[in-house]
Amino acid sequence: MRCECGSERFSAHQVCHHDIFVDGSGQYTGEQAVYYSGKPFGPFTCIKCGAIYEELETKETVARSNEGCSI
Numbered sequence: 001m002r003c004e005c006g007s008e009r010f011s012a013h014q015v016c017h018h019d020i021f022v023d024g025s026g027q028y029t030g031e032q033a034v035y036y037s038g039k040p041f042g043p044f045t046c047i048k049c050g051a052i053y054e055e056l057e058t059k060e061t062v063a064r065s066n067e068g069c070s071i
């Protein structure tokens with residue numbers, strides 16, 4: 001969907017799993033790969049105008065963020 005401002009880019013959330021390296025004591029030493037799983041979920045924030053949508057399909061506007069929280 002397209003935001004009312006014309007943008008099609010949104011900030012969203014997604015669960016991901018990281019495969020990592022550890023040393024002999026189990027301490028993190030580095031990252032191998034990241035696997036994304038699951039569907040991205042909201043709230044979806046338009047990166048251009050800051051409109052916030054709960055779902056992209058329904059185009060339901062939750063709020064408009066003008067609070068200056070940067071991405």
Ligand SMILES: [Zn+2]
Nearest residue numbers: 003005046049
């Ligand atoms: Zn927008």
